[in-house]
Amino acid sequence: MDTPMGQPGMAEAQQIRVNFTTSSPDIQLPEGKSQLLVPSDIKRYGLSRVLNSESMLDTPSPIPFDFLINGTFLRTTLDEYLKANGLSFETTVTLQYVRSLIPPVYQASFEHDDWISDIDVLSATSRAGLWSGDKLATGQDRILSASYDGLLRVWNSSGNVLATSPAGSHSASVKTAKFLSSSQVASAGLDRTVRVWKYTESEDRLSAALKPTLELYGHKASVDAIDVHGPTGRILSASADGCIGLWTTSKSNAPAAPPSLLPGAGASASKKRKIASATTPTSQRGALSLMPVHGTSPATAVCFDPHDSTVAYSASQDHTVRTLDLTTARVEHAINTLHPLLALTTLPSAASSGGSSVLLAAGTAARHITLIDPRVSAATTSVMTLRGHRNMVTCLAPSPDSAHALVSGSADGTCRIWDLRSVRAGTKAEGGGGVCESVYVVERESQKAAGVRKEKSDVPGRGAKVFGVAWDRTWGIVSGGEDRMVQVNRGRDLLAAT
Amino acid sequence: HIDPASLLPKLPRPEELRPFPSIASVEYLGHDGRVRSVSIDPSGQWLASGGDDGTVRVWGLTDGKQQWQVKLSSEDPVDVVRWRPGHEATILSAAVGEDIFFMIPSIENPEVEQASRDVLDAGFGYAANAKQQTTAAGARKDGPAKWSRPGGRLEDEGVLLKATVRSSIKTIHWHRRGDFFTTVSPSGQRSAVAIHTLSKHQTQIPFRKLPGIPQAAAFSPSKPLLFVALQRSIRVYDLQRQELVKTVQPGCRWISSFDIHPAGDNLVVGSYDRRLLWHDLEMSPKPYKTMRFHEQAIRSVKFHRSYPIWADSSDDGTIQIYHGKVVNDLMEAPQIVPLKTLSGHKVKQRLGVTDIDWHPKNPWIVSAGADGSIRLWT
Numbered sequence: 108m109d110t111p112m113g114q115p116g117m118a119e120a121q122q123i124r125v126n127f128t129t130s131s132p133d134i135q136l137p138e139g140k141s142q143l144l145v146p147s148d149i150k151r152y153g154l155s156r157v158l159n160s161e162s163m164l165d166t167p168s169p170i171p172f173d174f175l176i177n178g179t180f181l182r183t184t185l186d187e188y189l190k191a192n193g194l195s196f197e198t199t200v201t202l203q204y205v206r207s208l209i210p211p212v213y214q215a216s217f218e219h220d221d222w223i224s225d226i227d228v229l230s231a232t233s234r235a236g237l238w239s240g241d242k243l244a245t246g247q248d249r250i251l252s253a254s255y256d257g258l259l260r261v262w263n264s265s266g267n268v269l270a271t272s273p274a275g276s277h278s279a280s281v282k283t284a285k286f287l288s289s290s291q292v293a294s295a296g297l298d299r300t301v302r303v304w305k306y307t308e309s310e311d312r313l314s315a316a317l318k319p320t321l322e323l324y325g326h327k328a329s330v331d332a333i334d335v336h337g338p339t340g341r342i343l344s345a346s347a348d349g350c351i352g353l354w355t356t357s358k359s360n361a362p363a364a365p366p367s368l369l370p371g372a373g374a375s376a377s378k379k380r381k382i383a384s385a386t387t388p389t390s391q392r393g394a395l396s397l398m399p400v401h402g403t404s405p406a407t408a409v410c411f412d413p414h415d416s417t418v419a420y421s422a423s424q425d426h427t428v429r430t431l432d433l434t435t436a437r438v439e440h441a442i443n444t445l446h447p448l449l450a451l452t453t454l455p456s457a458a459s460s461g462g463s464s465v466l467l468a469a470g471t472a473a474r475h476i477t478l479i480d481p482r483v484s485a486a487t488t489s490v491m492t493l494r495g496h497r498n499m500v501t502c503l504a505p506s507p508d509s510a511h512a513l514v515s516g517s518a519d520g521t522c523r524i525w526d527l528r529s530v531r532a533g534t535k536a537e538g539g540g541g542v543c544e545s546v547y548v549v550e551r552e553s554q555k556a557a558g559v560r561k562e563k564s565d566v567p568g569r570g571a572k573v574f575g576v577a578w579d580r581t582w583g584i585v586s587g588g589e590d591r592m593v594q595v596n597r598g599r600d601l602l603a604a605t
Numbered sequence: 606h607i608d609p610a611s612l613l614p615k616l617p618r619p620e621e622l623r624p625f626p627s628i629a630s631v632e633y634l635g636h637d638g639r640v641r642s643v644s645i646d647p648s649g650q651w652l653a654s655g656g657d658d659g660t661v662r663v664w665g666l667t668d669g670k671q672q673w674q675v676k677l678s679s680e681d682p683v684d685v686v687r688w689r690p691g692h693e694a695t696i697l698s699a700a701v702g703e704d705i706f707f708m709i710p711s712i713e714n715p716e717v718e719q720a721s722r723d724v725l726d727a728g729f730g731y732a733a734n735a736k737q738q739t740t741a742a743g744a745r746k747d748g749p750a751k752w753s754r755p756g757g758r759l760e761d762e763g764v765l766l767k768a769t770v771r772s773s774i775k776t777i778h779w780h781r782r783g784d785f786f787t788t789v790s791p792s793g794q795r796s797a798v799a800i801h802t803l804s805k806h807q808t809q810i811p812f813r814k815l816p817g818i819p820q821a822a823a824f825s826p827s828k829p830l831l832f833v834a835l836q837r838s839i840r841v842y843d844l845q846r847q848e849l850v851k852t853v854q855p856g857c858r859w860i861s862s863f864d865i866h867p868a869g870d871n872l873v874v875g876s877y878d879r880r881l882l883w884h885d886l887e888m889s890p891k892p893y894k895t896m897r898f899h900e901q902a903i904r905s906v907k908f909h910r911s912y913p914i915w916a917d918s919s920d921d922g923t924i925q926i927y928h929g930k931v932v933n934d935l936m937e938a939p940q941i942v943p944l945k946t947l948s949g950h951k952v953k954q955r956l957g958v959t960d961i962d963w964h965p966k967n968p969w970i971v972s973a974g975a976d977g978s979i980r981l982w983t
């Protein structure tokens with residue numbers, strides 16, 4: 108159906124035949140409506156109005172659209188584009204429409220007493236929310252923060268602390284924490300323990316409690332990262348002792364704790380610690396397995412395979428990423444990189460035909476992120492390099508919406524959002540290969556606030572290191588770090604849906 | 606004297622010699638006044654520092670968070686902090702005036718903490734068995750040093766042992782096996798250089814007479830040799846035979862520091878008169894290369910333990926990183942390439958970067974500044 112869509116008085120304007128296409132199934136045009144004539148001086152906004160109109164998509168509330176011609180966004184009038192590209196006005200122009208991108212606008216900050224080491228979220232769209240099923244209350248959107256002050260905190264969306272873990276449970280800084288479900292939390296830290304907590308909310312949901320249920324012993328140095336698998340009640344831990352631990356939340360299935368590592372072991376423990384442990388009714392247990400896979404180098408991150416909870420991936424300062432078979436506690440595959448690794452996340456692999464394989468993103472101390480294909484059969488393990496951070500990459504989280512996107516946090520005081528589809532060839536200095544640059548940089552709001560003196564420093568991100576980040580459809584991008592702030596940024600429609 | 610620019614065309618470019626530290630990654634803030642000394646623990650996870658505020662602090666190396674602190678003196682600065690080598694125990698030594706303190710920062714698991722206490726306490730048993738005269742507090746009256754418990758508050762905070770010599774200590778250097786360490790007290794005359802045995806709480810004075818004022822001393826990382834730097838020369842002693850085996854003449858006016866290459870046959874020397882010297886001990890008592898990159902005194906020089914990189918630090922506020930490849934072949938000379946100047950520390954009262962230390966595994970270096978800050982460069 109060819110309908111001239113000009114405004115009155117513009118009938119003389121030259122018209123151009125356009126063909127609208129999209130790859131998003133929820134905004135397809137009805138059959139036969141994709142072609143029409145438009146005035147040649149139309150721009151993005153006009154085209155977006157045309158597309159939203161009653162005779163086209165007939166959207167209940169207008170969706171802002173962007174338009175791609177031959178892979179680039181239309182930023183001028185159509186005729187200017189055609190002239191600039193030496194194209195004929197007679198040809199039919201194919202316009203691919205995508206939801207307009209909205210930057211990760213700042214939403215809110217929640218203040219802490221000390222540095223924040225890790226962040227997790229609970230919502231109907233989060234991993235722990237999905238594992239909880241109908242046990243998750245409507246609107247039970249929560250943030251879990253781990254802090255260097257040794258405490259865990261659970262926050263609601265108004266920025267109120269619903270629960271704080273009892274003082275003295277973790278006897279030193281907490282380094283990592285995750286929701287297993289809407290009623291269970293796991294954490295670990297500098298005191299070398301992994302801990303399991305029962306999380307309960309009051310009827311009115313205005314207060315809540317974190318009750319310690321299990322203390323897990325086995326690591327001989329700081330536990331800096333964990334991952335959890337709610338359905339099986341399993342926890343993975345990465346420690347500075349070079350070991351990866353596998354633990355269960357089930358008291359009856361967990362082995363006994365090694366006595367020599369318990370607080371109060373030997374004559375050495377201080378009186379303070381002895382008293383603290385005597386008043387704790389918590390059960391003490393050991394690991395299902397402790398895998399010494401990284402020698403004497405610190406293990407810095409560990410993740411369950413998203414498709415198979417008997418497979419895990421670990422990263423270390425020893426430059427390697429290892430695939431672990433959790434059933435046999437064996438290393439299945441080791442991949443060497445060139446730098447100490449500090450962070451790791453799995454990404455569903457969009458490129459692979461198998462469908463169930465994954466890609467790994469590993470954050471390095473050398474300021475970049477390496478994308479790794481962990482399959483033994485992979486011809487090249489390093490898929491591409493994500494460049495732009497100005498200091499160590501400390502944390503990573505996949506996009507909740509796209510297999511092509513992730514967010515990273517860095518000691519440079521920023522989070523960066525990456526669209527893996529935009530790849531350029533690396534320069535010689537970058538070591539060649541594919542290089543991806545970030546599409547958005549999220550700065551710390553705390554550093555913009557009035558009163559924060561902008562002192563020039565040669566240390567990128569001084570005073571604002573980011574240590575934890577989560578990305579959820581409901582919450583958006585939630586990050587925390589040295590500025591003692593949990594910062595929430597908008598996380599939807601950041602990336603083109605092509 | 607060799608102009609560095611004239612060397613460059615023949616040498617590989619710095620980019621080809623990666624990895625080496627190039628940017629400041631972490632700043633550790635907390636010391637009040639100058640930081641005089643830094644040391645990374647054998648595991649590479651902890652950074653210890655000491656300074657004019659009389660405190661020793663322990664920081665998470667990569668996150669930059671201070672996790673432990675003790676005030677050793679309210680009058681005197683902490684001049685040196687050094688971790689004892691070895692993984693089975695975690696012991697930090699620090700020099701304040703005439704005292705060497707031994708501490709166990711509360712960062713360790715109960716097993717290692719117990720093992721560490723056992724290492725510090727072993728000497729008390731030895732002293733008792735040796736039936737030597739001791740005071741009521743357990744300190745020995747005789748000998749060039751007194752070994753004792755440091756007393757109430759310090760012991761509660763993890764400082765468990767103290768050795769007191771007769772004059773102010775400027776350097777501590779541990780033997781790689783972690784039982785012996787040597788200290789230098791430049792004003793100590795006959796007892797300026799001391800060798801201590803931790804397991805026996807015993808101190809010996811190896812030299813009756815030295816032809817100059819000692820500045821620093823170190824055990825060879827690979828041979829039973831002790832290197833002693835005087836103002837203008839470095840003397841190498843065979844410890845077993847108790848004899849002088851070599852004298853090195855760097856040709857500078859006042860040596861500040863030196864370090865021995867991990868393989869044992871090469872030596873770098875820094876001087877207050879800004880000269881930096883590389884000696885090949887197999888070749889000649891004269892320096893193989895003399896370099897002058899700094900505008901002010903050189904305070905510290907150090908080799909990385911596994912990468913072919915080394916560095917020096919200066920009162921001009923910079924750290925200079927060099928490539929230094931030693932080939933296991935008498936005919937082939939070492940290859941030295943200046944790689945990178947690290948600037949960021951501010952010069953305060955004409956003092957710049959007072960001390961440096963390398964990470965045991967990664968190509969990372971930490972620096973202590975008279976500006977009160979500590980930096981990790983990666």
Ligand SMILES: [Mg+2]
Pocket residue numbers: 224225282283331332501502574575
């Ligand atoms: Mg983390």
